[in-house]
Amino acid sequence: MAGTRLTAEREGELYAAVLDLLREVGYDALTMDAVASRTRSSKATLYRQWGSKPELVARALRHSKPVSTADVDTGTLRGDFHALVERSDDCQLERDSALMRGLAQAVHQNPDLHQALRELLVAPELTGLDGLLRRAVDRGEIPAGTPALRYVPHMILGAFVARELIEDRSPDRAFLADYVDAVVLPALGVA
Amino acid sequence: MAGTRLTAEREGELYAAVLDLLREVGYDALTMDAVASRTRSSKATLYRQWGSKPELVARALRHSKPVSTADVDTGTLRGDFHALVERSDDCQLERDSALMRGLAQAVHQNPDLHQALRELLVAPELTGLDGLLRRAVDRGEIPAGTPALRYVPHMILGAFVARELIEDRSPDRAFLADYVDAVVLPALGVA
Numbered sequence: 360m361a362g363t364r365l366t367a368e369r370e371g372e373l374y375a376a377v378l379d380l381l382r383e384v385g386y387d388a389l390t391m392d393a394v395a396s397r398t399r400s401s402k403a404t405l406y407r408q409w410g411s412k413p414e415l416v417a418r419a420l421r422h423s424k425p426v427s428t429a430d431v432d433t434g435t436l437r438g439d440f441h442a443l444v445e446r447s448d449d450c451q452l453e454r455d456s457a458l459m460r461g462l463a464q465a466v467h468q469n470p471d472l473h474q475a476l477r478e479l480l481v482a483p484e485l486t487g488l489d490g491l492l493r494r495a496v497d498r499g500e501i502p503a504g505t506p507a508l509r510y511v512p513h514m515i516l517g518a519f520v521a522r523e524l525i526e527d528r529s530p531d532r533a534f535l536a537d538y539v540d541a542v543v544l545p546a547l548g549v550a
Numbered sequence: 551m552a553g554t555r556l557t558a559e560r561e562g563e564l565y566a567a568v569l570d571l572l573r574e575v576g577y578d579a580l581t582m583d584a585v586a587s588r589t590r591s592s593k594a595t596l597y598r599q600w601g602s603k604p605e606l607v608a609r610a611l612r613h614s615k616p617v618s619t620a621d622v623d624t625g626t627l628r629g630d631f632h633a634l635v636e637r638s639d640d641c642q643l644e645r646d647s648a649l650m651r652g653l654a655q656a657v658h659q660n661p662d663l664h665q666a667l668r669e670l671l672v673a674p675e676l677t678g679l680d681g682l683l684r685r686a687v688d689r690g691e692i693p694a695g696t697p698a699l700r701y702v703p704h705m706i707l708g709a710f711v712a713r714e715l716i717e718d719r720s721p722d723r724a725f726l727a728d729y730v731d732a733v734v735l736p737a738l739g740v741a
Binding site for chain 1: 648651654657658664668672676697698700701703704705706707708709711712713714715716718728729731732733736737738739
């Protein structure tokens with residue numbers, strides 16, 4: 360079967376298995392052997408298709424979380440943020456949070472993984488968020504040059520991390536919706 | 551020497567070695583054997599003095615970072631926050647950030663460690679921050695009931711995490727000072 364492309368369905372199954380393993384054992388303990396065994400594939404196939412573990416993990420992450428900001432455009436900044444919150448679900452938020460935890464140390468120790476993550480996952484999200492904010496500036500909702508504009512990703516990440524570390528709970532939609540109204544919009548000068 | 555208390559100096563050396571190990575290898579790989587070997591002490595002494603690895607790690611963290619909010623009182627909220635930023639140093643901030651990374655996954659997998667960390671490190675910090683914010687409310691700088699009041703720790707943690715994950719840099723004083731002015735104060739309605 361050398362040279363055969365995986366079907367999209369099979370590829371999706373593989374990515375899901377990689378993320379399950381990542382949540383269970385963390386990045387360092389995730390081996391290509393474990394992925395091969397869990398998915399009943401050969402290591403040769405994994406390496407041929409993805410080249411390396413960081414690339415496989417980054418692809419799996421990207422597959423699980425398509426850029427969701429692109430088609431949100433409700434006409435107000437508050438509407439856009441709340442539409443983003445509403446389209447997520449609590450179970451997915453909890454799983455995303457587990458992934459972030461498992462990767463925090465790994466991305467620092469693995470420049471390849473960090474690079475792959477930035478290109479595949481972080482950069483598209485930031486671009487989507489950027490578009491959403493730029494429209495709000497264009498509409499006059501946010502004064503151009505508002506200092507908090509460059510820190511919106513920081514505020515949002517903080518909501519996820521502190522919810523875990525301080526409150527010992529997973530972020531859910533009700534919490535995120537409240538955080539948007541209490542922190543993100545006021546920091547941007549939007550009432 | 552059974553029953554002999556360690557001197558304060560010796561205790562400080564031990565804690566410093568524990569934190570060095572934590573930054574180097576992470577929590578899971580940090581064994582009592584490694585601590586004993588690095589500090590030339592016996593495992594019996596370590597267990598007698600601290601009881602368990604989570605407790606030893608939590609104590610070491612607490613020792614390295616005394617509550618620094620308690621004696622800050624400049625008369626304005628902006629002054630208080632900037633005094634906190636100025637009294638930290640960039641090297642220390644980078645080391646704190648490395649510790650947070652190394653512990654993110656560990657606290658989730660070890661309820662004992664999470665509990666010890668909350669009691670010894672997080673709770674006192676939150677109390678200190680709370681006092682600082684309460685004084686600002688009492689002075690009339692922040693209207694009582696401002697929704698962002700309950701999310702100040704979230705905003706601050708976000709600054710640390712996103713600086714690493716998105717900007718790929720350690721937080722430093724200049725960045726934190728800018729973040730305070732751009733995000734924390736506006737979210738609290740303080741110009």
